[in-house]
Amino acid sequence: MPREKVRVLIVDDSASVRQILQTILNDDPDIEVMATASDPFVAAKRLQDEIPDVMILDLEMPRMDGMTFLRKIMAQRPIPVIICSSLTEEGSNVMFEAFEAGAVDIVPKPKIDTRLALLECSTRLREAVKSAARARVRPRAERRAIEKKLTADAIIPPPVQGRVRPTTERIVCIGASTGGTEALNDVLEMLPPHCPPIVIVQHMPAGFTAAFAKRLDGVCQIRVKEAEDGEPVLPGCAYIAPGARHMLLQRIGLRYQIAIKDGPPVSRHRPSVDVLFRSAAQHAGANALGVIMTGMGDDGARGMLEMRKLGASTRAQDEESCVVFGMPKEAIAHGGVEKVVSLHHIPREIMLWYQVGHAAVAG
Structure with a gap:
């Protein structure tokens, strides 16, 4: 029995863009453009008759902008949405607003x-459509208001971290992809200032990670920043791998530090979760906690197994709370996952693991 095609609705006010997108997608035997629409009102009428598997949505359109339409869709009838817009070019906060509104x-x-x-x-676009078709989307609840940190907290770490030799024997490594921007927000905003150091690979193009880190830094109790080559890793801080470059963990004496390197994509990605996890296995061993979260593909599965073989604790996000249960599923299948937990339990798992480690050292 032939596999059903992924049905796509394209919403863009440019006729030429609609035609290009339609041609690109229809060239894939697994994708079918079921309809196109010139603005959200035309799209809304079409949605009354048929629901697509995936919607491709522009943001700059007449009568109603795409962001408003996205929020309405995700509140009333959630479907996987891919944003295709010039407003999401390098460094734009619009990209993060779209993810927050529900874009996959x-x-x-x-x-x-x-x-x-x-x-x-074109290849990237087709892969995005197929990945989005597997995404689990839900109605978007309004995010609770979070008090921003004081400016001094964002710039200067607490004196105890900066003036005494930091305890960095234990470290957390996180990998995520599709759906990860919002999932990471949910995890990091719940961590206290005394949490362990965290290094993160989120699949993201070059030019976006600094803005992503800055956005997280504004809503979290911990400091969040884009990782830099050679910088030490400190408690109470999360480091985001820069887009299009690999991030590795190194150990200098009792301290960890970050290495940023160029090189070919690994597991089809740069930065790669596998690269980070392998470096953690080599340099942290049993002092590391690996966490693999929502995402398409298998990046991180082999690296997590290497971590576990060398004594690290490992966690995977459960299927119910994932946007795409790809990377966690593969990590579980490879045998690298010690425990499967929901998204909302990940912060607790991190702190329990950290506290147990400190208790063991003290004992």
Whole structure:
């Protein structure tokens, strides 16, 4: 029996862009563009008759902007949405607003040479559609208000961390992909200032990770920053791997430090979760906790197994709370996962693991 095609609705006010996207997607035997719409009102009428598997949505459109339409869709009839817009180009906060509103992926659309740019990223676009079709989307509840940190907290760490030799024997390594931006927000905002150091690989293009880290830093009790080559890893701080570069953990004496390296994609990704996890296995061993979260593919599965073989504790996000249960599923299948937990329990797991380790050292 032939596999059903992924049905796509394209919403963009540019007729030429709609045609390019339709051609790119229909060239894939597993994808079918069921309809196109020039604005959200036309799309809404179409949705009354048929619900697509995936919607590709522009943000700049007449009568109603795409962000407003996205929020309405996710509140009333959630479907996987990919944003394709020039507003999401490098460094834009719009990208994070779209993820927060419920988008599962974003494909930037340059304002110049749009046709050529879209054709060049045709493989990326098709993969994004297939991944989005497997995403688990839910109605978006309004995020509770979170008091921002004082400016001094964002710039200067507490004196106890900066003036005494930090305890960095234990470290947390996290890997995530599709759905990870919001999932990481949920985890990091719940961690207290005295949490262990955390190094994170989130699959993201170059130019976006600094803005992503800054956004998280504004709502979390801990400090969140884009990782830099050679910097020490300190408690109460999370480090995001820069886009399009690999991040590794190194150990200098009693301290960990970060190494940022170029190189080919590993497990089809750069930064790669496998690269981070392997380095953690080599340099932290039983002093590391590996956490693999929502995402498509198998990046991190082999690295997590290596961590576990060398004594690390490991956790995987459960299927129910994942947007895409790909990376955790593969890590479980490889035998690298010690325990499966829901998204909302991950902060607690991190702190329990950290506290047990301190108690063991003290004892």
